[in-house]
Amino acid sequence: MNETTQTQSTLRSEARIAHGALHTLRQDLFVDAFALRPMPPLEDSRLPRWLPGRVRRWARWLPHSAVGFFSACVFLSTVATGYDPGPIRGVFAVGFALLLAAPPALTLFRPVGAFWLSLSAVVLGMILGRIFSPYGGGFSYGAAFAIHLVVMALVVLRTRPRLAVEMWLVTFGLGAVLSTLAGGSATDNAEVAFFCGVVLVSAAAIRAWREERRQVVETQSVTAEERSRRTLLEERALIARELHDVVAHHMSVIAIQAEAAPYRVADTPPELATSFATIRENAVAALTELRRILGVVRSEDPDAFVESDPEAPQPTLDSLDSLLGSVRSAGLTVEAVTTGAPRPLPQGVELSAYRIVQEALSNTLRHAPGAEARVEISYVLGGLGLRIVNGAPSRLAKPSPGAGHGVLGMRERVQMLGGEITADHTEDGGFEVAAFIPVAHTAGETASGRGTA
Structure with a gap:
């Protein structure tokens, strides 16, 4: 009883596996086989950046053009080899050429339907080859099967890797049945089947690699976005x-x-x-x-050169001398220049200006070792101007443990105060941060400015 029960359980398991495989085959190859699935153009990120804009727009459709050109070549070559002045043979040649050329182009829009159309072309090529063989070539079963292999590879590249196994089974299962009915052996095409299996497995591997790469890129994009948002x-x-x-x-x-x-x-x-x-x-x-x-x-301040006392007053531009002394003691040669008449500014403006200078000098120490820096502070009528620029590094910078979002923090501070900021590399290999923070004038400041003028 135990052996019988175990055997029945094994048979039920195998039946479930076979039923699941047939269900998957039906869903992939029969349900909505001719559904519209247009292939999108190439993404701009996959094209060389040195291509001009107009060329890049046309290059996005390069795969579509290549497949269309291949279909046109198939049609012309089939007509050229199969056409005969006789009306019957000429009509069959043109029709057969259209049937061979259509599936490659159809893979761009209805890939599974293209497989079935190509398979029908193979069967028709076998029949026409036997009918017209006494009158010469023209309806080559080998050419039809070669085009069918190309179509199957294109379908795998466009859909999913498991279709490679399913199309291989359907193609050579039907081929074995037709060979048996024609009086041949089911194993006549073993070498062809092996070769086609290698081609389809290679196409499936390429498709799987592309899908994995796309998922990795999406994951990296999401991770970078989350990191930026967290920062x-x-x-x-x-x-x-x-x-x-x-x-x-x-x-x-x-x-x-x-x-x-x-x-x-x-x-x-x-x-x-x-x-x-x-x-x-x-x-x-x-x-x-x-x-x-x-x-x-309130938490530990992650900025460099920050005061250790969390209850200490927030720094202002009057504290720049101590900041410059700190960075000079760390090995950075920095020059500070102040233009305009220094005047008291709102504490939030002075704090943000101090932090911008602090972050820019910290980045110089981390990313441009051996470079010289210059800090310019301009008191103008409409607000406060900042410019921190450094030269090219004189030696290789060590890997920095920071998240690399210091510029994001500076931009957030300036935008919060309604100002503008630019941060970019200079022509000599250095880096420049320039910001302007608007400051509203009081009546006393305006009168003082007029009197001075």
Whole structure:
């Protein structure tokens, strides 16, 4: 009983496997066999970058043109070898030529249907070859089968690798049946079957490699996009933390001054004292809410040369001397130039300007060892101009552990303040960062500017 049960279980398993294989074969080769599946043109990323724009647009259709040219050659050569002045033979030659030339071109739009049309051309070529063989060549079964092999390879390259096995089985299964009916042996075409199997397996391997490569490229694109988005969020969190420090400082000053104001005036009216108390309470409440919302982003500063004390005041342009001293002690030769009349700027502007200079010099140390740098700060009427430029490195840079998104952080800071920034390589092999941060003018600054002029 045990052996019988095991045998029945094995037969059921084999039946399920055979049923699954037949179902897959039916889905791949019979269901919607002539469904429209147009082949898209080549992607621009797969074309050489040195091609001109107009040539690149035409080069995208190169595979379509090659297949169409092949179909045209098949038609002309078949007509030339099979045509005869006789009306019957001439009609058959033209019709057979169309039947041979259509499947390669059809693979561009209906690949599975092209396989069936090509297989029918092989069968028809065998029949016509036997009919017209007493009158000479022209309907070559070998030529039809060679074109059928090309069609099968194109179908595999266009669809999926498993179709290589399915088309091979259908083609040579039908060939074995026809050979038996014609009085031959089912093993007559063993060498041809082996050769075709090698060709189709090679095409399937190429298709699988292309599909794997496409998936790798998509994965890398998604990974790069996620990394960029994560870096952007980290940079925004850092900016939010710094803004939290700036706003918290001013709110603390408001609260302290509102608390001390009543004691600076003798006989303060009760209404005024109540107003100052209300101002202080609102300032303390706002400060508490600000720390509750933004205080969570306080973490270790990843920037280079940052102060170790997380509670230290945020740096301004007055702190550039210490920054330049730090980078000079690290081996970077840097020159600082200030143009225009220095004036106090909003703390957020000075903080962002300091961080931009800091990040640019850090990148110089990491990516351009031995190069000299120059920092230019321009106080102009409409805002603040920054330019940090370095020369070409004098030695090979060591691999940097950074994520490579420092420029993204600088651009985020400038855009947050409504400014503009450019960062690109220079002609001499160096790198230049140029930014402009607009600053609104107060009436006192405008009057001072007019008086100076």
